[in-house]
Structure formats: structure tokens, C-alpha cells
Amino acid sequence: MQKVSVIKNQVISSKFLNRTVVYDIILPPKYHDLNENLKVLYMNDGQDLEQLKIEQILNNLYLHNLIQPFVFIGIRTNENRLKEYGTKAMPDYKNRGNLAHAYNDFVVNELFTEIVSTYKVSSLKEDNYFCGFSLGGLSAIDIVWSNADKFSKVGVFSGSFWWRKKAYEDGYDDHNDRIMHVLIRNGKFNVGQKFWFECGTNDETDDRNGNGIIDSIDDTLDLIKELENKGYRSKSDIEYVEMVGGEHNQKTWSEAMPIFLKWLVGTK
Numbered sequence: 001m002q003k004v005s006v007i008k009n010q011v012i013s014s015k016f017l018n019r020t021v022v023y024d025i026i027l028p029p030k031y032h033d034l035n036e037n038l039k040v041l042y043m044n045d046g047q048d049l050e051q052l053k054i055e056q057i058l059n060n061l062y063l064h065n066l067i068q069p070f071v072f073i074g075i076r077t078n079e080n081r082l083k084e085y086g087t088k089a090m091p092d093y094k095n096r097g098n099l100a101h102a103y104n105d106f107v108v109n110e111l112f113t114e115i116v117s118t119y120k121v122s123s124l125k126e127d128n129y130f131c132g133f134s135l136g137g138l139s140a141i142d143i144v145w146s147n148a149d150k151f152s153k154v155g156v157f158s159g160s161f162w163w164r165k166k167a168y169e170d171g172y173d174d175h176n177d178r179i180m181h182v183l184i185r186n187g188k189f190n191v192g193q194k195f196w197f198e199c200g201t202n203d204e205t206d207d208r209n210g211n212g213i214i215d216s217i218d219d220t221l222d223l224i225k226e227l228e229n230k231g232y233r234s235k236s237d238i239e240y241v242e243m244v245g246g247e248h249n250q251k252t253w254s255e256a257m258p259i260f261l262k263w264l265v266g267t268k
Contacts, residue, residue: 002029003059004072012114016105017084022076023111024049025119028069029062037122039070039265040115041129042107044085044136046074051250057257066258068265071121075111077136085132085139087179088146092163093170100139108147126192129264131155133253138163138180141195145183148190155196155260157253158203161219168208178219184226195227196239196263198256200246217242239263 005027012021024046028038049055054072061067077084086097088104116123128151132140137159144154163179166172176182203216211218224238232238241259246252262268 001063004029004055004062005031006055012111014106014110016102016110017080017099019078019080021106021111022046024074024076026055026058026072026074027119028058028071031069031120034069034120036069036120037124037127038120039068039127039129040073040121041070041131041264042073042075042111043130044075044132044139045077045081047076048133048250049074052254052257054257057254057261061258061261065267067261068267070265071115071119073111073115075107081135085135087138087142087163087183089142089183090165090179092179093165093167097163100142103139104143104146107143108150112150125150125152127152129153129155131157131260132159133157133250134248135160135163142180142183144193145187145190148193152192153194153196153264155198155264156220157198157256157260158200158216158248159197159220159223161223162215174209174222178222181219181223181226184223184230187230189231193232194237194239195224195232196241196260197224198241198243198246198253198260200243200248200252202245203248216248 007025010023014021082096083099084103086100088101091098130140130144130151137156141154141156144151161180165177197220199217199220204214206215
């Protein structure tokens with residue numbers, strides 16, 4: 001059984017971010033023998049590939065014929081993570097995410113173009129996907145939601161859906177001030193888009209409304225309701241996985257990754 005090929009430390013110069021971005025690529029087994037335009041998964045926080053055990057996970061899934069061949073792109077972040085990850089429409093109340101619009105432009109206009117021109121991959125939206133963890137998960141869904149002509153599926157692990165316009169002490173309101181929830185509520189239904197969410201029951205301990213459900217789960221379930229109100233359907237368009245005992249870390253996200261990949265590009 002041939003294994004995946006990992007190509008590390010690829011570099012692209014971004015005019016939008018005004019910096020050099022490093023990314024790693026994982027090609028499927030027998031990549032050079034494949035003629036088709038392959039599907040592509042882009043991942044935020046690509047510097048965590050080893051901690052997430054992505055190479056081992058992919059080799060195991062390919063070995064057992066559980067996933068279709070696809071190209072994996074791990075985009076490394078740097079000290080600007082809190083600026084570049086977020087929602088492109090607006091930063092949060094602390095001005096975090098103030099470069100998210102530039103990061104979006106980098107992904108769509110620079111990286112996407114380079115990958116399509118360099119590798120045997122498809123440029124069709126139905127073949128291009130994004131995923132991320134925590135704040136990188138918020139960034140992933142924002143990019144997919146904002147670019148329905150480029151991306152069709154997203155995976156969000158422990159997404160930072162608390163991302164808000166106001167501080168709690170400044171009259172914060174769940175309905176009006178969670179930024180991603182409002183963006184989806186005010187957006188339009190995009191045909192073909194599908195969403196996968198993971199939360200761990202031990203993601204955190206905060207429970208701001210005192211309903212006995214931790215905020216990360218509450219915020220994710222509320223976001224799913226916003227998607228359902230748009231017309232997306234549970235199970236066919238939206239998948240939610242709750243990891244019992246799961247925490248806000250790479251160990252839990254690594255355990256959830258095979259579930260996500262089988263949902264994304266499974267052979268069944």
C-alpha cells in the first residue's frame with residue numbers, strides 16, 4: 001500500500017497580508033497516476049499537522065479505502081493569528097480579526113489560484129472545502145460562507161462562535177451580538193453548501209446563561225439553528241458531532257478528524 005506524500009514548507013508571497021505564508025501539502029497515494037481533478041481540503045493552523053496526526057490518519061483511511069483521493073493543504077499561521085482569523089465583515093469588540101478580510105482575500109485570490117494552477121485539482125466549488133479549529137474554525141466557516149462560488153463544505157472543530165460585537169458588561173445580547181450568527185441570519189441560502197461541527201463536552205466550563213450547557217456547545221447549536229432557519233437540513237446538510245469528554249485541544253480534534261474526513265470525502 002502506497003502512502004501519502006507530504007510536501008512541507010511551500011511558500012507564497014501575499015500582497016493582501018503583506019507577508020510570506022508557509023503551507024504544507026499532502027498528496028494522496030499514487031497521486032502521479034491519477035488523471036482526475038482532485039478535491040481539495042484547506043485547513044487553518046497547518047503548523048499543527050503533526051500534533052493532529054494528519055499523515056497517520058490519512059494513511060489509515062486510505063489503507064482501508066474509507067476516503068476518496070484528495071489534496072490536503074495545511075496553511076500555517078504566525079503571530080498575526082488573532083488578527084487574521086475571524087470574520088471578514090468586521091472584527092470583534094476588541095478589534096481582533098481586523099485582518100480577516102485580508103486573509104480571506106489571500107485564500108481566495110492568491111492561494112486558491114496557486115493550488116489550482118500547480119496541482120491536479122478541481123477549481124469547482126463542489127470539490128473545494130475548508131476546515132479549522134477554535135478561532136481557525138470560525139475563520140473557516142466565514143471563508144466558506146462568504147465565498148459560496150469557491151467552497152461548498154466546511155468542518156468546524158470547537159468553533160469560536162462566541163465571537164461578538166460587544167463585551168458582556170456593555171449590554172451584550174446573544175441574539176444580536178454574536179457576529180457569525182448574525183452574518184448567517186442576514187445572508188442567503190447557498191445551494192450545495194454543507195456544514196460539519198464538532199464540540200467536546202469538556203471544551204470549556206463557561207456557561208454565561210446558566211442553562212447547564214457550556215457556551216461552546218450552546219453557541220454551536222444556536223448557529224446550527226440559524227442555518228436551519230435559512231433552509232439547511234440536519235443530517236443532509238448539517239452534521240453535528242459531540243465528543244463525550246472531548247476537550248479544546250489537538251488530541252480531541254485528532255480523534256474527531258477521521259469522522260470529519262469520512263463525512264467529507266468518504267467512499268460510502
